[in-house]
Amino acid sequence: MSNKKGTEMGTIEELKAISGTVVRRLRRQKLDNGKPFLIWSNKLPKNQSYLEYPDHSIKIVTVAPNLKSFTIVEELTMGQAQIIRKELNLF
DSSP, X not given: OOOHHXXXXXXXXXXXXXXXXXXXXXXXXXXXXXXXXXXXOTTSOTTEXXXXXXXXXXXXXXXXXXXXXXXXXXXXXXXXXXXXXXXXXXX
């Protein structure tokens, strides 16, 4: 007798681990190339995201529907930015 639910959970956990690794790699590549990295988080209102810059600053932004522009809502302090990175496991 197999445990299909256990197998599915293992697969979901594996996919989460792989996707986390891919996102961290993409983040590092963008920042290393001098480009900002957009971070979606369910801790923010639906229309807002974090935008991390190569200088380690993070701003909360509202992205335009066409994804070609954004409006800065708030600039986080370095301490706040560090907490966000830790909470989102971006290291």
